[in-house]
Amino acid sequence: MNTKNLTLxxxxxxxxxxxxxxxxxxGEGMKPDFMLTMMFIGIFLFPDVKSVFLLGATTGVLSGIFTSLPGGFIPNVIDKFITAFVVFAVIVLLRKAANHLILSIIIACCGTLLSGTIFLFVAIFVIGVNIPFGFLFITVVLPAIAMNGLAFFIIYPIITTLLKRTSFKTALSN
Known part of the structure; x- marks a missing residue:
């Protein structure tokens, strides 16, 4: 892992x-987590265990700090860390196919679904949020999947095009 990759x-x-x-x-003050989208892009670009660990931990801590849900720090850290490694495993399993934009968007949307589901379960069962899971899933997670999918669709091709013109060593340059 080099300084350029850490900086990116x-x-x-x-x-x-x-x-x-x-x-x-x-939906009760909750919002889509665009840090999740950026974490997915980072995992696509740097699919190695050290990078995934750093991306998952950093994203979880920052999401936890900025969350509007009281007590939401722990659910954010848990869900980002688990989601990062699950998405990493999927990308490693589908290494060649994961470079296609449509499949990448599907992976990002499924990752958002997983992240939102884990977050809600931890928030409800660990810190005792008194709002029904189904209501939160429909009003927060489903719109977040759509917004993160759209953001990924817009941002990922821009970043990949820019990185192809640079000296960064990413999964795209291999």
Whole structure:
């Protein structure tokens, strides 16, 4: 892992954090987590265990700090960490096919579904959120899947095109 890669991962997460902060909340003040989208892009670009660990941990901590849900720090850390490694496993299993935009978007949407589901289960069963799972799933997770899928569709091709013109060593340059 070199400094260039660490810098790019930090930039991705910081752009995700900035997007997360400016997007207004909905459905009990919850909002889609664009840091998740940037984490997925980072995993696609740097599919190795160290990078995934850093991306998952950093995204989880920052999402936990910025969450609008009281007590949401722990659910954010848990869900981002698990989701990062599940998405990493899927990308490794589908290495060649995962480079296609449509499959990448599907992986990102499934990752958002997994992340949202884990977050809600932890929030409901560990910290005792008194809102029904189904209501939160429909009003928060499903719109987040759509928004993260759209954001991934727009941002990922831009980043991949830019990186092909640079000296960064990513999964795209191999």
């Amino acid at each position: 991962m930090a930039l991705l997460i910081s752009v995700g954090a900035a997007l997360y902060l400016v997007i207004p909340g909905y």
